[in-house]
């Protein structure tokens with residue numbers, strides 16, 4: 173074992189690319205073929221009927237070339253025979269029957285070819301759609317912190333980009349099987365005549381195959397190694413020309429900067445790719461010449477045999493035809509083999525992405541059934557010495573945090589930018605798990621509950637809420653998408669969040685498309701968007717509502733009104749509010765002050781003012797600003 177390992181590591185030592193990234197090893201390339209059975213299973217699952225039909229048509233088609241060559245041989249031999257006989261005694265009917273048979277075979281072969289192409293395209297489309305759906309479903313299961321990892325994005329990007337090439341791979345794998353069978357039929361005839369011809373065939377074709385596979389490997393390495401840069405290129409292309417960025421790109425005069433960066437990166441890729449394709453073209457020409465030489469050597473041999481009368485004219489055409497056809501087929505099979513191997517490598521990225529597992533899943537801690545979510549929440553949430561560090565971050569975003577969020581309480585979070593307020597909220601919603609300590613809900617660790625159920629009971633509106641390019645009504649309904657057709661409920665939520673006055677002004681009302689991306693869409697002001705987003709909170713029937721500064725763009729009066737209503741409408745519910753405005757913060761039952769991720773103080777507005785600590789200081793600072 174150790175020996176073979178060292179053998180492989182010798183022949184497959186990773187060659188650094190000019191930019192220092194390693195290229196792929198021979199072993200990696202071949203082991204990628206192991207992905208094919210799983211791939212074929214996926215195709216089968218896509219549509220067993222279409223797959224079966226496809227295989228059946230291809231099998232039939234595989235037998236046709238040899239049948240046609242054979243009929244051709246019979247036709248020629250019979251022509252030669254007839255031409256030697258006296259004109260009067262010539263019986264041409266059998267010859268005409270043969271010609272009719274060849275005609276029938278030709279038409280049938282063409283029809284089969286079209287049938288195969290049709291099934292390939294239908295199956296390919298279905299497969300591409302299902303792959304995209306699987307991709308979206310899997311991405312939805314993964315944890316938030318996986319999305320914050322750039323390696324993850326590279327995997328996702330590679331998996332996403334290959335939807336089309338996987339369809340091509342499917343057709344290639346099936347064609348490969350078909351051609352191998354055709355080759356088998358043709359080889360029987362050739363071997364019967366002279367087995368050495370088969371060897372000549374291999375000698376003619378194998379160098380081309382090795383060359384092809386070498387260049388395929390290089391090309392995969394190049395593309396694979398360039399994934400982050402290609403992602404950047406896409407980003408630049410989009411940032412340079414999109415409705416979301418146009419405003420700042422113009423104001424700051426950024427287009428030159430973006431274009432320069434794009435040009436530098438794309439030129440570098442072009443240069444590397446150019447040198448590869450030039451080499452590939454040069455070697456390809458050489459190997460094609462070797463292949464042609466092999467063919468002509470065999471041809472000369474068969475002609476000589478015919479001249480000496482050892483084979484008939486009909487056999488000459490059969491053999492020359494078989495040889496030419498086999499050469500084409502073998503070349504196709506071998507070069508397709510390397511592109512199948514290449515496709516299988518890309519498939520690895522696809523499967524790698526699906527191998528990623530979320531960590532925040534049910535029953536993680538207990539290994540038993542999750543406990544049911546309390547309805548209503550009795551005690552509330554308890555933070556016990558909670559600490560959290562983002563993936564790849566040096567610094568703790570939160571540390572040693574202990575406090576209680578009581579059931580039915582309205583708690584405001586106060587702290588300067590970067591203090592850790594949003595992080596705390598994300599921990600409550602179990603978008604992340606604490607790195608240290610634990611969060612209890614009614615005495616049980618949050619991890620003992622089913623995360624999906626927990627998230628159903630928690631409604632969070634973030635400061636960077638999504639501006640969905642959807643009609644106004646649906647934009648509110650995303651708060652509880654099951655109710656997207658429940659118009660009275662949507663309108664009630666709009667009233668509660670003050671979004672109703674925004675929607676009343678839209679030409680299409682609740683049906684009006686918002687955002688400029690799609691036809692007829694109208695954009696809203698920052699504050700108007702926020703009222704829509706707030707409506708999502710009211711669509712939810714959650715026991716814990718969290719508003720993470722979604723009101724920053726509201727004018728002072730609107731924010732005051734929003735929070736007054738919020739307080740009334742969430743009577744008896746637990747709520748967390750984040751705001752930098754103290755006029756809002758003071759409405760909360762208690763206020764938790766965080767600084768640099770650490771607990772500072774907690775209490776009501778009056779208590780904290782009397783205490784004269786950080787809160788009192790921040791409050792006075794803001795109040796002074798208004799004097």
Ligand SMILES: Nc1ncnc2c1ncn2[C@@H]1O[C@H](COP(=O)(O)OP(=O)(O)OP(=O)(O)O)[C@@H](O)[C@H]1O
Pocket residue numbers: 320562563565569587588589590591592593594595596
């Ligand atoms: N996804 C992330 N990856 C790494 N670090 C992060 C991430 N999100 C936030 N941080 C860091 O964690 C710390 C706390 O951030 P957080 O967003 O919780 O602050 P905040 O109190 O909500 O700030 P603000 O008032 O500006 O919204 C900051 O230092 C921030 O840089």
